[in-house]
Amino acid sequence: MSDDQDQEQDQDRPAAPGPGELSPEMKRSNVRFALTLPLFFMIMFPLCYITALHLPVPHDLPVAVVGAGAAAFIASAAPALAGKFTLVPVDTPQQATDMIFQQTVKAAYVTAPPGQSAHMLVAGADGRVMTQLVPTVFAPFAAQAGNTVQTVDVAPLAPGDGNGIGLMFFMLIVCIVGFMTANILGNAAYFLPMRTRVAISAGVAVLTPIVLFLFMGAWLQILQGTVGQIVAVIALGAVTSFTVGLATTALVAFLGKWALFPGMLVFVFLNIPSSNSAYPAEIVPPFFGWLSEWHLGAGFVDAVRAVLYLDGAGLGGHLLVIGLWFLAAVLLVGAAAWRKRAAAAGEADAGDEDGEGDEAGPAGAAASGAGPERVLLGRVHDHHGTPLPGAVVTLVDHRGTQTGRTSTTDEGGFRIDDLPTGAYTLIEAAPGHEPAARATVVDHHGGGGHGGRVGDIRLVAHEEEHRHRAAVATDGTVPPSAGSYGGS
Structure with a gap:
């Protein structure tokens, strides 16, 4: 294949993301996330808050009924309160108070002879809705028995x-x-x-x-x-x-x-x-x-x-x-x-086979998912796809300190171990080819980086008239930024 044909194919190939750029897939993912978030709020607020709280209706709310008139009161009120309140006969006000503290009942109605005040025991700690709702519901039944209702808060809230x-x-x-x-x-x-x-x-x-x-x-x-x-x-x-x-x-x-x-x-x-x-x-x-x-x-x-x-x-x-x-x-x-x-461990095993085939390329990267936090894997080849053995791969951290250096195998693969997670510059050089550099990230987070696998790195021969960007093959999540910073 001629150099002109190679150049035309390279021009048709989608450009790799430059430094700081997101891949097209990550851009689409971010747009989906941005659109899903307001939709989620649109649905969850009315579904969980409005439907639950717009109309408080009691269902089987337990209320103790205390005193000599308890049986008569329950017989009179129970049919009207069925399904909303469960009336429990109790012997003494103290027993009813203990049950409120144990939360086995939520309130207690203490009966009284006609013409006297009945007492409604409530717990302010259960909330204002409870302390207002129960006395309001029981007041008409007290009136039928010739009583008024006096509310007693047995567990009041703090004054603030x-x-x-x-x-x-x-x-x-x-x-x-x-x-x-x-x-x-x-x-x-x-x-x-x-x-x-x-x-x-x-x-x-x-x-x-x-x-x-x-x-x-x-x-x-x-x-x-x-x-x-x-x-x-x-x-x-x-x-x-x-x-x-x-x-x-x-x-x-x-x-x-x-x-x-x-x-x-x-x-x-x-x-x-x-x-x-x-x-x-x-x-x-x-x-x-x-x-x-x-x-x-x-x-x-x-x-x-x-x-x-x-x-x-x-x-x-x-x-x-x-x-x-x-x-x-x-x-x-x-x-x-x-x-x-x-x-x-799986990524490390894959790295051991990096020089035995093409698994270090795009397919291997795509299958790897989230990678380790201390291993960087990749493969160096020329623009024809021919592996470049003996290429020198150098890793420099954000402070400019060299943190790793290795040479590629006969199949062009390389592996750098014992790396802390972080941002790096990866420099590749091979005899007769332009050196290349790229920003990359070694991370352990499956949703935020390329998981320690760089993929294929392509170097350009000195004699070629055109300059290629370093080709990037990623695992389908967030690709490393790629660019050519080599000499002339």
Whole structure:
């Protein structure tokens, strides 16, 4: 084939991305991501928030009925309240109060003789919706019995929590900070080892509830308690935030930037309606009520409520929910780390065969997926595709320090081991050919880089009149930038 024909074919071939450019596939992926994100918000906000919270309707909400007139009151009110309230006869007001603290009932109606005031026992800790809804529903039945209703709050909120939404926002901020920290670290700082990102998430998780308490407790008086109670709440917040961070770290390792969507769904959109906070589980749609039995956000809210307002009643079960989520998050991170090590081992095995065929080229790169963080693989050939044995490959870091140097095998393959992740300049030179250089990245993150495999590198002979850019064959994710910086 003539040089003119070679030149025409090279002109028809798509140009490799220059330094700092994205590949066409990555550009398309980014556009898909940018368009999917607002669509996701369009759907999730009304689906999870508006449908769950626009019309609170009780369903099987348990209420104790106390006193000598309990049987008559239940017989009178039960048919009208069927499906919405479950009426439970109880002997004494103290027993009913204990049941409210244990959350086996949400309120208690203490009957009284006609002409006297009946008492409605409620827990402000369950939220303002509960304390307003139940007395309003029971007032007409009290009037039929010749009674007025006096509301008694047996577990009042802190004075600064006027709307009863303090626990909800405390939980939401703890979860969002844990999620966003891990998500941003995993995508923008993917070059950091996973253990480093986990350690940063742990530090942020500890700091978050402390800062929140300074605002919500010391300043706004939304959260108040003894020193022991506040320490317990901060510890619960730290564990919950770190759990979210661990789970998100694993999601990012598996899904890359697309981890934003399952993470937001689980830790933000499903958290509010299922949190059993401002809107108790018994007055949101049954699906969210079911979620509140095991969801991390609800477990955290219930645990904090038990510590601050309910004398620790039921705390063990809520701690179990948080503990199970933490264990699941640890297992997920372990699976992500194992996957990374397996990919590294597979890539290293492929590198051992790099000089035995064409697997180091585009096909091998495409099959490799996410690569190791300490190995750089590739193959050097001329513009005809002929391997160049003995070509010198030099790797220089961003400070200009040489970090690796090797020569290609008889089949043109090369391998540089023991590399920290980061950005490098790869310089290739062969006798009788123009040297070439390119910016490249060695990284361990499947969604953010080319995984340690450079692919084919093409050098141009001195005698040729035209200059080619270095050809790039990647694994189909983010290709390294390529360009020709060689001498004349």
